[in-house]
Every structure is written in structure tokens, then in C-alpha cells.
Amino acid sequence: MKFFRITLITFTAFLMLSCGASKQSLTRNADSTPKREFRGAWIQTVGQSRYQQMNSAAMKHYLAEMVRKFDEAGINALVFQIRPEADAFYKSNLEPWSRFLTGAQGKAPDDPDFDPLAFIIDECHKRGMELHAWLNPYRVKTNISNPLSPDHIYYKYPERFVQYGNQLYFEPGLPENRSFICEVVRDIVSRYDVDAIHMDDYFYPYPIAGTPFPDDNSFNMYAASQGFSANQRADWRRNNVNLLIQQLKYTIAGTKPWVRFGISPFGIYRNKRNDPNGSDTNGLENYGDLYADIKLWVEKGWIDYNLPQLYWEIGHKAADYTTLLHWWNANNFEQPLYIGQDLQRSMDKNELDVKIRQSREMSFVHGNCYWYGYLILENSGGVADALKTGAHRAKALIPAYTHLHKERPNKVKKLTQVFTEEMHFLTWEHQKQPLNPETAKRFVIYRFRANEKVDINRAENIVTVTPDNFFMLPYEGGNNPYTYVITALDAFKNEGKPVKIKVRL
Secondary structure (H helix, E strand, O other): OOHHHHHHHHHHHOOOOOOOOOOOOEEEEOOOOEEEEEEEEEEEOOOOOOOHHHHHHHHHHHHHHHHHHHHHHHOOEEEEEEEEEOOOOOOOOOOEEEEEHOOOOOOOOOOOOOOOOHHHHHHHHHOOOOEEEEEEEOOEOOOOOOOOOOOOOHHHHHEEEEEEOEEEEEOOOOHHHHHHHHHHHHHHHHHOOOOOOEEEOOOOOOOOOEOOOHHHHHHHHHHHHOOOOOOOOHHHHHHHHHHHHHHOOOOOHHHOOOOEEEEOOOOOOOEEOOOOEEOOOOOOOOOOOOOOOOOHHHHOOOOEEOOOOOOOOOOOOOOHHHHHHHHHOOOOOOOOOOOEEEEEHHHHHHHHHHHHHHHOEEEEOOOEEEEHHHHHOOHHHEEEEHHHHOOOOOOOOOOOOOOOOOOOOOOOOOEEEEOOOOOEEEEEEOOOOOOOOOOOOOEEEEEEEOOOOOOOHHHEOOOEEEEOEEEOOOOOOOOOHHHEEEEEEOOOOEEEEEEEEEOOO
């Protein structure tokens, strides 16, 4: 397993990316049925009461139906919020159960064996979908009056937290807080089969007019020793977040190198009025307001995908969607880039199809993620139906993460059809090694009619993606000839060589 022979030093060098302008074209012809496309949906748990009203049995049913509905709408990755307030939608010895899960922080589900995160991972993987575990790094209370569980880390180290406005946060300037957040991530990655760790736009909190963030103590304690002068507090804050992002990447890579780390920043990096290389926009900035230097993280290889939230309308006066789409496409160092879409705004303006098409015309954009994901579950305004019959009418594979590993897994062996009294199915062999990301983790099933060219680049011919090494065939009377093709996908979504078989259905 040569991947595991990469030392941390080599891994660091491997991730360093060159800057400079791309020599490739920034646009391409849009493919209406791309074979490779990230199609995510954010599933928010903060502020949700729906889970609190369910017992464990009902929640299992709800989560299973959730995954099924997303799969049918063409979604191939769920971004599920598992740590909304320094608490957990999973079994943890570090942080208490979330109040958004059971109604009271620290209260466990009624079934002691039920683990929501493990359950939804399994449901996603059954359908060939990914589960990205979404964490908020610093937030502890969305409302200062919310009670914390008696065993919350706040009560052990209250000096490590600050109140800003009506909310409570880990103090970002304290190294011990960065270490704790990394410990939480290491625990998740080591115990769960997550495909990625995901964080959104909440780093330093959104600024409150006239209210400075209360970090005098940590600034006075650490800034000078870290090389920052008294008038460089903004640079020091950015450095604090940089240190967290870098440390998180190395934590994940040192635990399971195939698990990705993705960030979904606010949609504006910098405005042109503050930086000539910024976007032609006029709004809140990642760089200057949230102290999130997302471009640096991409350039250094500290994150594996960038997913900016371009929630504005086409033609918006302060932040035009199309302007921002082109800016991110040209300023992401040709690394994995997806676009965050606001479903409600896009549907209200009848812009969703146009926005998806525009994203597909960008050379370095390879997918979209949809907020608010529950709108797809509810088929609000017919959005799920529209995706099924339009932009997602053919299945798509997750884009391969070739910056981590780009060699193919071995092809499947001994592909054969099996008949029993009640079933007709395909089966094949492949050497699976759970801790070797270069071996098969999923299999892609393609189907072609008689006289149809066998071309696995056609998304329309993908039947399903499955973790199983068998596939049940439908019955059509026994006279219809087809060719089925099976390929293997490794943990990085690289695809092996095709193996085909002819059958009659």
C-alpha cells in the first residue's frame, strides 16, 4: 500500500500547490448529463425540532427515508450537521448528546444502541452516496440562555470561552481550543466511516456593529510571541484560523488519509475595493470580516474541496451570482471546487437551471450543493421533481480526488450471472481491504442495450453505485439482450477498468 508509505513530511510537500494563472481555458461547453459531478445537500440540525419529537425507531425510519428521497432526486452526497453547538449527533466521550437530537443536551436516545451518525452513514453507503460530517468549530451556544449539560467542557475550563452578542464561543486565539477541536475531529474520523469532514462559514462570528470581539486576553497573551504587533489584530485572528485549518488537515490525514476536508465559506472572499484581485462585489468578506483566508487554505492544500456559498441572485447589485461564479472559478488554483446554491432564492427567481448550467460551463467547477436540503425532501415548489427530470436526470459519480491519489483500483474478477429458482443476479470478486483506500469501496453498474455502443463515459448508462459485489437483475421476459459493465471505485473515487458481461432479461 504505497499510499501509506507517504510520510507526513512527504504528504505536506505533496499537498503544496503552485499558484499562478491557469494555462487552461476558464470555460467549457456545458454537459447536460455529466458523469462526474458533486451533488450535495446540506442537512441542518441546529434549530431543528423535528428530531426531538422522534424516538429512536421513528428516527431510523425518518433517516432511511431521507436518504432514499435524496438519492431519487439525484443527490450523491449528504452534508449532515453532527456538531451544531459543541455537542453531538453521535456517541461521544468528548461532548454531550445534542439538545437538537433529544430535547435536552446530554440526554441520550431512548435506544442505547442507536447511533444516528453510524446509521445515516450506513444508509448513504448502501446507496453509493457519501456522508460528509458537518461540524461547527467554535460555536457553543446559539443563545446564551440555553443550558449546557453538566459534563460540557465549558464547566471544566470556563476561561477558554467568550460571549459575543447573545452567543457563546470557544476563544479562537487559544491553542488548547484548537487542540480540543482537532481531538473531536480525530475521534469522529477514527470511529466512523465518514467520507469527509465539513465546515461552513462560521469561524470568527459574523461581526456585530459597534461590538468588538472580546479577545484582548488571548491577544495580549500570544500575539507578540507569534510575531504580531499591537496594530495587527486582524492578521493575528486570520492566523489563528489558519492554524486551526492546517492542524485539522494534518489530524485527518494522520488518521485516515482518504477522508477529505471541505470548507463552505461565505460567498465573497474579498471585494475589489479592498483588494484589486478581489471580486467586483460589495458585501461582507471572508478575509476581512470572518478572518477566513480561504484562498490560502486552497493554495496550501489544507482543504480538499472548496464550496463557496453563492446564494445571491443573478444580477444582484451587491453580489451578482455570475460574477462570483467566474471569480471563484479563476481563483481556486484548479483544485476541487463546488458551488453552494440557495434553493429558495433560485426557485423564486426561476434561476436554478440557469445557475446549474452556468456552473457546468466553468472549467474548474465540478458540482453544486443545495441549501436548504429539507426543501428537496419536501419537494417544495416541485424542486425534487425538477432535479429528477432535469439537471439530475442521469446519475453522477463524485469527482475523483486525484490530488490525493490518482491510480486506478484493480478491476473486478470473475464476473458471472447466477440463476436460482427466484433470482437472476450478477456477482463478481474483488479484494476488499477496509483500511486500504486504494482497493474497491464501491462498484458502478452500467447497462447497455443490444447494438448500443459500450461507453462508460455516458452517465445515462449508470444504473447504480453499490458497496455490494452482486446486483439483482430485473426480469423482462427473458428475450431482451443487454451488456452490463462493472467497475470498481476506490476511496478517492478513482474508477477501475471496465469488465462486461452479456445477459438476457
